[in-house]
Amino acid sequence: MSKDKLIIFDTTLRDGEQSPGASMTREEKVRIAKMLEKMRVDVIEAGFAIASVGDFEAVRAVANAVKDSTICSLARAVDTDIDRAAEALKGANSSRIHTFIATSPIHMQYKLKMQPDKVLEQAVRAVKRARNYTDNVEFSLEDGSRSEFDFMCRITEAAIAAGATTINVPDTVGYGEPAEYGAMFRRLMEAVPNSDKAVFSTHCHNDLGLAVANSLSAVMNGVRQIECTINGLGERAGNASLEEVVMAVRTRKDIFPVETGIVSEHIVPTSRLVSSITGFPVQPNKAIVGANAFAHESGIHQDGVLKHRETYEIMRAEDVGWNTNKIVLGKHSGRAAVKARFEALGISFDTQDALNQAFARFKDLADKKHEIFDEDLHALVSSKGSESFEEVYLLVDMEVCSKTGVKPVAELTLQVKGEDVTAKADGSGPVDAAYKAIESVVNSRADLLLYSVNAITQGTDSQGEVTVRLERNGHIVNGIGSDTDIVAASVKAYLHALNILESPKSRSHPQRDGV
Numbered sequence: 001m002s003k004d005k006l007i008i009f010d011t012t013l014r015d016g017e018q019s020p021g022a023s024m025t026r027e028e029k030v031r032i033a034k035m036l037e038k039m040r041v042d043v044i045e046a047g048f049a050i051a052s053v054g055d056f057e058a059v060r061a062v063a064n065a066v067k068d069s070t071i072c073s074l075a076r077a078v079d080t081d082i083d084r085a086a087e088a089l090k091g092a093n094s095s096r097i098h099t100f101i102a103t104s105p106i107h108m109q110y111k112l113k114m115q116p117d118k119v120l121e122q123a124v125r126a127v128k129r130a131r132n133y134t135d136n137v138e139f140s141l142e143d144g145s146r147s148e149f150d151f152m153c154r155i156t157e158a159a160i161a162a163g164a165t166t167i168n169v170p171d172t173v174g175y176g177e178p179a180e181y182g183a184m185f186r187r188l189m190e191a192v193p194n195s196d197k198a199v200f201s202t203h204c205h206n207d208l209g210l211a212v213a214n215s216l217s218a219v220m221n222g223v224r225q226i227e228c229t230i231n232g233l234g235e236r237a238g239n240a241s242l243e244e245v246v247m248a249v250r251t252r253k254d255i256f257p258v259e260t261g262i263v264s265e266h267i268v269p270t271s272r273l274v275s276s277i278t279g280f281p282v283q284p285n286k287a288i289v290g291a292n293a294f295a296h297e298s299g300i301h302q303d304g305v306l307k308h309r310e311t312y313e314i315m316r317a318e319d320v321g322w323n324t325n326k327i328v329l330g331k332h333s334g335r336a337a338v339k340a341r342f343e344a345l346g347i348s349f350d351t352q353d354a355l356n357q358a359f360a361r362f363k364d365l366a367d368k369k370h371e372i373f374d375e376d377l378h379a380l381v382s383s384k385g386s387e388s389f390e391e392v393y394l395l396v397d398m399e400v401c402s403k404t405g406v407k408p409v410a411e412l413t414l415q416v417k418g419e420d421v422t423a424k425a426d427g428s429g430p431v432d433a434a435y436k437a438i439e440s441v442v443n444s445r446a447d448l449l450l451y452s453v454n455a456i457t458q459g460t461d462s463q464g465e466v467t468v469r470l471e472r473n474g475h476i477v478n479g480i481g482s483d484t485d486i487v488a489a490s491v492k493a494y495l496h497a498l499n500i501l502e503s504p505k506s507r508s509h510p511q512r513d514g515v
Helices: 026-038 053-065 079-088 105-112 116-131 149-162 178-191 211-220 242-251 264-278 299-307 335-344 352-368 374-384 430-442 486-502
Strands: 007-010 043-047 070-076 095-102 137-142 166-168 199-203 225-228 393-403 406-416 419-426 447-455 464-472 475-483
Touching: 007 199, 007 242, 026 043, 026 053, 026 264, 043 053, 053 070, 053 079, 070 079, 070 116, 079 095, 079 116, 095 105, 095 116, 095 166, 105 116, 116 137, 116 149, 137 149, 137 199, 149 166, 149 178, 166 225, 178 199, 178 211, 199 211, 211 225, 211 242, 225 242, 242 264, 264 374, 335 352, 335 374, 352 374, 374 475, 393 430, 393 486, 406 430, 406 486, 419 430, 430 486, 447 486, 464 486, 475 486
Parallel strands: 007 043, 007 225, 043 070, 070 095, 095 137, 137 166, 166 199, 199 225
Antiparallel strands: 393 406, 406 419, 447 464, 464 475
């Protein structure tokens, strides 16, 4: 029996970026988009073009770089939003405008301060305007899972009549329950006379840990598009996880009446890239992409797997990209081999000089550790950062003393706007001392929201990757640093974040209305 196509709509670059501290540069968005294209994601939501100049440029860059996936931009049901989205998408081979307006009583009353009839009128106007630019228009009923059913029917029918080809009813606040949410879609599609003229879509948040369950329940009730993100990234508790949705549908072919076109072998490499760029580590017990997802500690489990894999494994690790990244690079590797591996990971360089700098960093790392993994290469690029701004603060030299029973002391020499400045401070630990020494020089007035350490690979010579999240005057930025010396990695991360804050291009976090 033939199965319906389940459209995979990835919103890592838009909703995923709304995770506090997960803002991505234009170059980083393009890198992720190219990996999503390689994975054969159907629709890539590249951003919210009206949010800022940076978001507009990122959407435009992705639209120009990706050829095989449909590129989408979010837009409120407002003329200026839709026009801006259309402008950003001009270079796309295939484009979609995704417009939305809130439809729940609580949103209409307290946020929009609009009557339902006015909301419906604005929705229709927005869809018609978007159709002037593209015949691929998606309309979303924001907070759909808490909307009144009769109004949902009215606005859905009107949006389809106006030209919407996809209708998305999101569980914006993660309030839905699988049986209830799935039944809502079946009832809606049966009640709306022209429902056969559109694809129905789900976009679920994970506030109660039900995003994937709700999405799959919707599929069982006729939905044929799932909006999701890599690693379940997203606002608050995140979105439905792409890898979990895709592998659930593939593994349980016996119950799901759909199939995706996803090349699943690219799931783990893409997960690692997103984690590296955003600074959000993947928890070891995360389904599909966590380090322990295919690990077996129990003797009973080990014995069973050795005798017959399917006793305790319902998927093959190789099918999602595990065990494909072998140790192939070291200090004797040449520039061509390193460049080829970067390209295989979806990492490209605009200029020969950029490649030369990356190769030099590779050689420095190869002198410190014998085995170079793909994760190390991602870290080399991410920790350097792809922002095109002048670095105000550079680490010149560092000496840290940490001895049992003695308060740690750090002495750093920083280059500040071209001049060397030395500072010394003590602290509760070597990292604390180093950060206090930095602040005695820069006086950033920034609040430290997050300090996270993640081992990039295995072994005592592994690089430590440090993520630092700073906030100042509404600007939330991530700094990433990696080194085999964890204190050095910490200092690099802190300076990276400070340099982003000092950049004239630094922008407020894109926390805007959205589905």
